[in-house]
Amino acid sequence: MQENNPQDLENDELYEHYRFTAGSGQEPLRVDKFLMNFVENATRNKVQQAAKAGNVLVNDVAVKSNYKVKPNDVVRVVLAHPPHENLLVAEDIPLDIVYEDDTVIVVNKSAGMVVHPGHGNYSGTLVNGLIHHIENLPTNSNERPGLVHRIDKDTSGLLVVAKTEFAMAHLSKQFFDRTTERLYYALVWGHMDEDEGKIEGHIGRSLKNRLQMSVFPDGDFGKHAVTHFKVLERLTYVTLVQCKLETGRTHQIRAHFKHIGHTLFNDERYGGDDILKGTTFTKYKQFVQNCFKTLPRQALHAKTLGFTHPTTGEFMQFNSEVPEDISNCLEKWRTYSENSKDID
Structure with missing residues (x-):
């Protein structure tokens, strides 16, 4: 978020890089803090410099960084160059x-x-x-x-x-x-009791953390979302599930499974990179940390994709192998689960 020279603003064409509308329940909040909640990788200094240069607009008027955002304000960041x-x-x-x-x-x-x-x-x-x-x-x-x-x-x-x-x-x-077919494999924290089921709940941007999506009661916020799941393998403190998307919302699987208490394994953004289930033994903690190193991302893979070919009308289905990082992590959990049974 780089600033322009204020004297050049009248002569330059400005390009919109960000636009956010404050919710009807927005409490007064400094615009620099407001933008930091919305813009990934933004720092307060960058936002303040942009405001100082006249690049931060509220309801089309340039504001200082201490401006208090109110309900339904339209906050925009405009710069002299097009978005990258x-x-x-x-x-x-x-x-x-x-x-x-x-x-x-x-x-x-x-x-x-x-x-x-x-x-x-x-x-x-x-x-x-x-x-x-x-x-x-x-x-x-x-x-x-x-x-x-x-x-x-x-x-x-x-x-x-x-x-x-x-x-x-x-x-x-x-x-x-919703006539396409999309199947995902996900490794989630916890022992899922049901063999299969459906997660339903509106998904929208979190009111607390703008980089997350949250599940809201029907009609309040967000858009209708449905995820069907089937348990493939239970591995003591984690469960491998197959997810079928009925809708395709941002972070749908990640938000839905967190909502039901089964956050995706090593999903940093949603807290899955903490040890959410298991024992307090040091050996177990080391084991999980090794799993995190083996799979340094959320355990989610878009495995199957099906759609009707636009010109031939044929329904085509494609399947991909589970990638090595997920496979290796699963093997670690299988070994751990087998050893746990031996101890029991």
């Missing part, structure tokens, strides 16, 4: 392509790769690699070439990308109509 994610640069990044034809491409995304450029991640993303691999990818309303859905940076697995305008519209409608 709009300045897409083709990069020769190796892609794990599972399937490709003239209409669609299916990619198996590795953990750690961001899907599209955004604040703090302007290069090395899947989109940077895609526009190097394919010329003239269609764009959606968010200027994200070819994308009809996405998965989180530290989630691995399958994504379908549209190569034509028609394919983008066709696939987008399938995701909207």
Whole structure:
């Protein structure tokens, strides 16, 4: 968040980088603190410098950093250059392509790769690699070439990308109509008693931590979300589950499982990187820490993807192997579980 020279503002075209609308229940809060709650990687000094330069607007009026945000205020950050994610640069990044034809491409995304450029991640993303691999990818309303859905940076697995305008519209409608098939494998904390079930609850941005999503009572906040799950394996203090998405909200699986008390294993953002279940023995703590090192991310993999091909009408289904970091972590838990049975 870099500042402009105030004297240049009238002559320069300003580009909106952030826009947030304060909720109806917003208590008075300094705008610099407000923005720090919303903007990932923002520091108070950066926000204050931006405000000093006239780059922070509330209801289209430049404000100082001590301005108190009130209910329904529209807070914007404007800068003299376009957002970096709009300045897409083709990069020769190796892609794990599972399937490709003239209409669609299916990619198996590795953990750690961001899907599209955004604040703090302007290069090395899947989109940077895609526009190097394919010329003239269609764009959606968010200027994200070819994308009809996405998965989180530290989630691995399958994504379908549209190569034509028609394919983008066709696939987008399938995701909207919930006719696609998406199965995920997740390792969650705790022993799940039910063999299968359904988690239902509106998902929206947390009112306490803007980098998290929360589950709200129906009708209060957020959007309707449904996750179906089936237990695949119980491993003492963790459970491997298969999740079927009925809807596709941001962080849906991560938020839903935290909501029912089974946070994803090593999900730092949602507190799964703490030892949430188990014993107080030092040996056990060391074991879990070793598991965290083996799997240094949330234990979530988009394993199966199915959709109707936009031009042939054929229902296509793709399956990906569970990546090595998750497999190795599971093996550690299997060994631990077997040894625990021997002790019992």
